[in-house]
Amino acid sequence: EPEVTQTPSHQVTQMGQEVILRCVPISNHLYFYWYRQILGQKVEFLVSFYNNEISEKSEIFDDQFSVERPDGSNFTLKIRSTKLEDSAMYFCASRTDGRGEQFFGPGTRLTVL
Amino acid sequence: RKEVEQDPGPFNVPEGATVAFNCTYSNSASQSFFWYRQDCRKEPKLLMSVYSSGNEDGRFTAQLNRASQYISLLIRDSKLSDSATYLCVVNLAGRRALTFGSGTRLQVQP
Numbered sequence: 001e002p003e004v005t006q007t008p009s010h011q012v013t014q015m016g017q018e019v020i021l022r023c024v025p026i027s028n029h030l031y032f033y034w035y036r037q038i039l040g041q042k043v044e045f046l047v048s049f050y051n052n053e054i055s056e057k058s059e060i061f062d063d064q065f066s067v068e069r070p071d072g073s074n075f076t077l078k079i080r081s082t083k084l085e086d087s088a089m090y091f092c093a094s095r096t097d098g099r100g101e102q103f104f105g106p107g108t109r110l111t112v113l
Numbered sequence: 114r115k116e117v118e119q120d121p122g123p124f125n126v127p128e129g130a131t132v133a134f135n136c137t138y139s140n141s142a143s144q145s146f147f148w149y150r151q152d153c154r155k156e157p158k159l160l161m162s163v164y165s166s167g168n169e170d171g172r173f174t175a176q177l178n179r180a181s182q183y184i185s186l187l188i189r190d191s192k193l194s195d196s197a198t199y200l201c202v203v204n205l206a207g208r209r210a211l212t213f214g215s216g217t218r219l220q221v222q223p
Contacts, residue, residue, distance in 0.1 A: 031209060043157060043200070045210035056209055091156055102211060104156035 002026045004105035006092050012111045016081050021108045023075045023092030032075045033093040033102060034067065036060070043091070049075065082112045114139045117214035119201050125220045130191045134217045136184040136201030145204035146177055148186045150197045151216065157200055160186075191221045 005024045013019050025032050034046040047057040047067055054067065066078045075094075079086055089109050093102040119136045126132050138146075146163035161168065163175040163184055174187040184201055201214040 033210065035211075042215040043151075043211075043213040045212070048209045050209070058210070089154070101159050101162075104158070106156050109154075 004092055004094055004103050006090075006105035006108050008108060009106065010109045010111070012113065013082055015084055015112055019079050019082055019110065021077045021079075021090050021092075021110070023077075023105055024073055025075055025092065025094030026103060027073070029094035029096050029103075031055075031095045031097070032069070034077045035091045035093065035104075036088040037091065037107075038088045046077070079110075082110075084112050086110060087112045115214075116140060116212050117201055117203050119214040119217050121215060121217060123218040123220050125222060126191055127222055128191055128193060130221075131187065131189045132191060132219065133188075134186045134199055134201075134219075136186075136214055138182050138184070138201075138203045140203070140205055141179075141182060142206040143182075143203045144206040146184050147202040147204075147211075148173075148175055148184075149200040149202050149213075151200055152197050157202075157213075160199070188219075191219075193221050193223060195219060196221045
C-alpha cells in the first residue's frame, strides 16, 4: 500500500540553525500539507501546497518557514533559524484531491537545543 | 471558543465496554468531519468520515448533528487495541486544511 514517507525520523539541532525536513508524498497525490504537534498539544496546520505554490498557510507559518517541491517527488519544509519553541513533531500529509482523505507520514521529531 | 472541542479524558473502560466520545465545533460553515486515531508518538490515521445520516463501520458508529454542531463516536465491545487518542477533525468550507481537536484519550483495560 502506498504511503507518505518522511526523513529524518528525529532531528536534533541548535537554536538558530537551519533545518530541512523532507517528505515524499504518495505519487499520484496533488495536495500536500505540513502540520506540527508540540508534545502534549493538538495537531496544528502549518501550510498547504498545490500546483507548485502555497495555497493556504496559518499564522504559525511565518517568514522563518518555507516549503518547496524541488523535484516532483520530494516536498520539503525549511525552518531558517530554529527557536526552542519549534521543537515538535512535524507531519507531512498528502491527498489526491481537495476533499479526499489526507494521508499522514510518520513524522519528524525536531528537537531544538 | 475553541474551533473543535473535545473532552480530553482519559476514559478508562474495561474490555467489552461501550464508550462514546463527543465533539463540538464552532464554525457552522464546517463542511467535512472525521474521526482520526492517534497512537502515542505516531501519526494520525483516519478512523472514519462522518456523514449527516450517520455511519457505521464494524464496532464504530459516528453521528453528526449540524444543528447543534456536534459530532459523536461510539465504540462497542472495546478491545485492548482500541487504546489510543481519538481526534475529532473538521474541514471548514473553502479551506484545504484540517482543524484538529485536542483529542480524547481512551484506555481499555483487561
